[in-house]
């Protein structure tokens with residue numbers, strides 16, 4: 001459709017700065033636009049199509065479920081959601097799962113769990129949720145309040161009260177904030193995604209976990225971007241040996257269909273009761289059937305391949321001319337280029353490789369099963385783009 005851009009400008013709310021690519025179809029880690037131009041997909045729709053476009057196993061699971069039943073609401077039992085929840089609990093040791101449809105909703109649930117847990121145990125004044133500066137937790141008014149980036153807050157006041165932000169890595173500040181506020185939960189990303197692929201310091205995470213335990217504050221990890229195999233472990237907290245009380249996830253879990261999940265550990269497993277929370281589309285059988293096909297393939301062996309592929313890409317750019325440093329874990333990679341990241345990503349797009357930015361970095365979130373040949377091709381194109389943007 002040649003006038004897609006015009007119609008989009010006319011009818012779609014202008015919330016997105018789009019690249020001039022009209023995506024038409026794809027297969028695995030390749031996408032073709034409406035002019036037939038081929039792209040290597042190093043962004044997977046921001047970490048969503050975990051096994052690529054039209055992944056056959058996922059497609060079979062989804063289509064099979066559509067042919068049986070697409071929705072009956074949470075008034076009745078359906079198998080895919082139960083199966084998925086069982087899988088997630090067995091793999092994490094967490095006890096209960098609430099399903100929603102997005103990352104923001106998964107975090108909303110986490111925040112409600114922390115507030116109710118603290119209200120019942122310590123009193124309703126214990127309602128403060130501490131999060132990190134530079135974090136990203138979603139776009140609802142509550143998850144925006146959780147997001148530690150003030151430029152998202154302007155003109156949307158008042159946001160939900162009860163959020164305090166702290167500097168990542170500063171354990172003394174965290175202690176002080178915990179002592180000066182009545183805190184219910186500490187919500188963190190182990191690797192800040194939108195904030196620039198910033199890996200948290202392990203000692204800080206461990207010390208924060210100990211403080212939370214000591215003061216009965218729920219440790220909640222936002223695994224919306226880092227979860228579901230992205231970092232070479234099922235969830236990123238597993239790279240740091242943490243035992244969170246609550247884990248929120250979304251993006252890659254559905255393989256391309258809307259899905260969010262809030263996993264609740266032993267401490268708070270029975271906090272939510274009938275009527276406390278809900279979602280009409282939550283645990284949608286089609287989304288859940290797709291997610292079962294994703295999670296069931298994230299074996300230790302597969303995850304170690306994810307880690308190796310990530311290490312290969314990071315190594316290719318470490319010390320590369322025009323690159324200051326490389327960050328990330330597994331197939332969640334940030335490349336701090338000397339040239340502006342946006343210019344590098346635009347150049348990559350022109351050359352047929354779709355990348356993302358995260359703050360001042362080029363961000364790569366390729367499919368977990370991207371073949372080595374496409375990794376090599378993409379690395380070479382991104383390298384050329386970096387060189388050309390330098391020159």
Ligand SMILES: *Cc1c(COP(=O)(O)O)cnc(C)c1O
Pocket residue numbers: 101102103104105107136137138139189193194222223224225226250251
């Ligand atoms: C994308 C993201 C969210 C928000 O997810 P939505 O599905 O867009 O609501 C929340 N937290 C993190 C860490 C994310 O990367």
